[in-house]
Amino acid sequence: MSDKLLIFGAGGHAKVVADIALKMDRWKEIAFLDDQENTKKPMGLHVLGTIKDYHTYIEDYDIFVAIGNNKTRKNIMMTLQSEGVSMPTLIHPRAVIGKQVILACGTVVMGGVVINCCTKIGHGCIINTGATIDHDSVLDDYVHVSPGVHISGTVHIGEGTWLGTGSVVINNIIITSGCKVGAGAVVVKDIHKSGTYVGTPVRRVEG
Numbered sequence: 446m447s448d449k450l451l452i453f454g455a456g457g458h459a460k461v462v463a464d465i466a467l468k469m470d471r472w473k474e475i476a477f478l479d480d481q482e483n484t485k486k487p488m489g490l491h492v493l494g495t496i497k498d499y500h501t502y503i504e505d506y507d508i509f510v511a512i513g514n515n516k517t518r519k520n521i522m523m524t525l526q527s528e529g530v531s532m533p534t535l536i537h538p539r540a541v542i543g544k545q546v547i548l549a550c551g552t553v554v555m556g557g558v559v560i561n562c563c564t565k566i567g568h569g570c571i572i573n574t575g576a577t578i579d580h581d582s583v584l585d586d587y588v589h590v591s592p593g594v595h596i597s598g599t600v601h602i603g604e605g606t607w608l609g610t611g612s613v614v615i616n617n618i619i620i621t622s623g624c625k626v627g628a629g630a631v632v633v634k635d636i637h638k639s640g641t642y643v644g645t646p647v648r649r650v651e652g
């Protein structure tokens with residue numbers, strides 16, 4: 446645990462992550478690493494270098510990987526975890542987290558989110574703005590729950606699955622790993638085969 450936080454990435458998602466970290470008021474210094482050459486002081490914070498420079502910083506900084514792509518985020522996080530890097534969990538002060546909710550490290554919970562009791566959320570997940578996740582649900586590692594998603598009670602979402610903006614999952618559903626669920630989709634039956642699913646109720650498409 447450090448009083449300095451280094452955020453990997455400096456794009457739109459990383460800026461929201463930085464905003465949450467600033468609101469948490471826990472770190473004296475917050476900065477980015479980013480591979481885009483022309484990134485200049487996003488959110489008024491410094492970009493210290495590119496992601497390959499990270500070895501220079503891992504002793505002194507907490508690290509948060511703010512990359513939206515689930516596979517890329519997983520690959521970077523697994524490398525960092527094997528090096529024993531300190532990774533916080535970021536929770537917006539205006540998120541509502543129920544009792545007996547477990548949130549693993551490297552996960553961000555954004556503003557307006559509600560996570561109800563007895564839910565377990567894995568490493569490196571993104572619980573985006575205004576999403577709700579109801580009781581007794583389990584989200585495996587590297588899941589992205591986009592803005593305004595509603596996950597009902599006792600749902601299991603497999604590793605690396607992405608739920609698009611405003612999608613809905615009814616209660617007692619299992620969605621396997623590596624799925625993409627389109628914006629506005631409604632999931633009413635278990636999904637056992639990885640792939641892209643859209644519509645109400647969802648159908649599998651080539652994506």
Ligand SMILES: CC(=O)SCCNC(=O)CCNC(=O)[C@H](O)C(C)(C)COP(=O)(O)OP(=O)(O)OC[C@H]1O[C@@H](n2cnc3c(N)ncnc32)[C@H](O)[C@@H]1OP(=O)(O)O
Pocket residue numbers: 573591592608609610611625626627628629630641642643644650651652
């Ligand atoms: C803070 C933030 O911004 S977080 C980011 C939030 N972003 C999102 O929620 C984006 C969610 N993404 C989507 O909905 C995408 O359209 C995806 C992932 C479902 C599919 O994307 P792609 O893999 O590029 O597939 P593609 O665009 O070729 O669509 C495949 C088919 O599904 C249809 N389709 C795609 N998305 C949807 C959707 N959300 N609802 C209904 N139909 C859809 C397409 O019209 C196409 O149909 P067709 O074959 O009959 O022409």
